[in-house]
Amino acid sequence: MDLNEVMAVNLRRIRHGKKLTQEELAHRTGLSTRHIGAIERAEMSATLTVLGQISEALDIDPREFLANTSPT
Structure with missing residues (x-):
């Protein structure tokens, strides 16, 4: 899995965990x-600035987006 896919999976998982829709997250960011x-969907790479905006809106450390949660 490449970093965009890892970011995508983690973002979706975290957003769902906080019970936010994409629309709500978009509004917050x-x-x-x-x-x-x-x-x-891993169709677009997020810039560092965008990662910062999203992590701030979700109240998480930006490193959580890159944590590989798949089994090793």
Whole structure:
């Protein structure tokens, strides 16, 4: 799994865990729902600035996006 896919899986998992819709996360970050969706589908790479916005909106450490949660 490449880093975009790891980021996508973790973002979706964290967002669902906080019971937020893509629309709610988009509102909190100032990003578009389309942008959030593209990141979650690994169609678009998130810049460091965007990662910061999302992690702040979710109240998490940005490193959580890159944690590989698949079995080794």
